[in-house]
Amino acid sequence: MYPFSYTKVSDTREALRAGRQGGRYIAGGTTLVDLMRETVERPDTLVDISGLPFRQVTVTEHGGLRIGALVSMAEAAAHPKVRTLYPVISQALELSASAQLRNMATIGGNIMQRTRCTYFRDVTAGCNKRVVGSGCAALHGNNRTHAILGASDHCVATHASDVAVAFTALEASVRLLGPDGERSVPFSDFLLRPGRTPHREQALRRGELISGVEIPAHPRPLKSGYLKVRDRQSYEFALTSAAVTLHVKGGVIREAKVAAGGVGTVPWKLPAVEQRLIGRRPSGALWTAAAERAADGARPLQQNRFKVELLRRTVERQLRITGDST
Ligand code: SF4
Numbered sequence: 001m002y003p004f005s006y007t008k009v010s011d012t013r014e015a016l017r018a019g020r021q022g023g024r025y026i027a028g029g030t031t032l033v034d035l036m037r038e039t040v041e042r043p044d045t046l047v048d049i050s051g052l053p054f055r056q057v058t059v060t061e062h063g064g065l066r067i068g069a070l071v072s073m074a075e076a077a078a079h080p081k082v083r084t085l086y087p088v089i090s091q092a093l094e095l096s097a098s099a100q101l102r103n104m105a106t107i108g109g110n111i112m113q114r115t116r117c118t119y120f121r122d123v124t125a126g127c128n129k130r131v132v133g134s135g136c137a138a139l140h141g142n143n144r145t146h147a148i149l150g151a152s153d154h155c156v157a158t159h160a161s162d163v164a165v166a167f168t169a170l171e172a173s174v175r176l177l178g179p180d181g182e183r184s185v186p187f188s189d190f191l192l193r194p195g196r197t198p199h200r201e202q203a204l205r206r207g208e209l210i211s212g213v214e215i216p217a218h219p220r221p222l223k224s225g226y227l228k229v230r231d232r233q234s235y236e237f238a239l240t241s242a243a244v245t246l247h248v249k250g251g252v253i254r255e256a257k258v259a260a261g262g263v264g265t266v267p268w269k270l271p272a273v274e275q276r277l278i279g280r281r282p283s284g285a286l287w288t289a290a291a292e293r294a295a296d297g298a299r300p301l302q303q304n305r306f307k308v309e310l311l312r313r314t315v316e317r318q319l320r321i322t323g324d325s326t
Pocket of ligand 1: 115117118119120126127128129130135136137138139154155156157198
């Protein structure tokens with residue numbers, strides 16, 4: 001561990017000032033402290049924001065939901081409004097990490113978490129995300145768990161968050177506080193694909209602070225759910241996952257929101273699947289036909305070709321689970 005300084009702030013103004021000066025925000029610390037121990041991250045200053053007032057879950061004016069950045073994963077998963085309005089969020093959270101981690105980790109920290117690519121955490125390996133221009137050991141190395149969508153020659157790592165997949169499906173926005181006030185960034189623009197700059201992972205300006213995540217209102221009734229496929233049943237990251245929401249009225253699917261995890265460098269929205277569903281009547285044949293489009297554009301690596309078919313089957317199964325209950 002390298003030496004660093006630590007300061008705990010009591011209001012957002014103080015936090016933003018410290019952030020502008022290069023301080024690194026920390027709340028639950030469940031990712032950052034590990035990375036500091038492994039010397040992957042070496043911040044000079046930690047700014048503890050755990051005392052800031054971002055701990056509420058509220059229903060918005062238009063019937064959506066706002067989850068404060070400092071709400072713990074466990075609190076968010078158990079919140080009655082989250083459970084009843086968006087079960088897909090609760091399920092994604094409860095299938096993440098371990099009970100101990102879910103008690104500590106926050107929603108803001110969860111969407112900021114860094115990749116689980118083993119080479120990223122091995123400081124002896126080439127990794128463009130950790131050291132710009134040092135290469136990508138995963139490209140021709142151990143890449144069984146890596147991305148089949150959204151990758152580049154510079155990085156093929158997946159995004160690790162489950163709840164970010166649910167937020168992507170629901171077309172949520174990230175609320176950001178900065179020196180010029182508050183702004184809202186759609187989730188799909190907030191997390192960045194690697195391109196030639198895999199070290200840039202979020203559309204954050206210097207010193208900006210996440211205050212919460214806002215989920216827009218969706219037409220009711222809304223059924224939703226999350227399925228995660230992994231090598232073991234708990235405390236494991238997704239090989240593939242699917243977040244599905246369906247609004248069915250008069251026997252016809254009026255709205256469908258679908259996203260996949262474990263397969264993309266960012267949570268992966270599936271518009272081709274959604275389009276195949278909208279305007280049609282739920283049926284087993286429809287779930288199969290729609291899921292056929294789930295892996296459109298996939299470019300598997302040497303060790304992860306299995307993810308193409310696994311992704312289709314994961315999406316089909318969650319469509320069936322959600323759709324058969326509408
Ligand atoms: Fe690093 Fe990305 Fe390559 Fe992993 S996949 S070694 S994180 S550059």
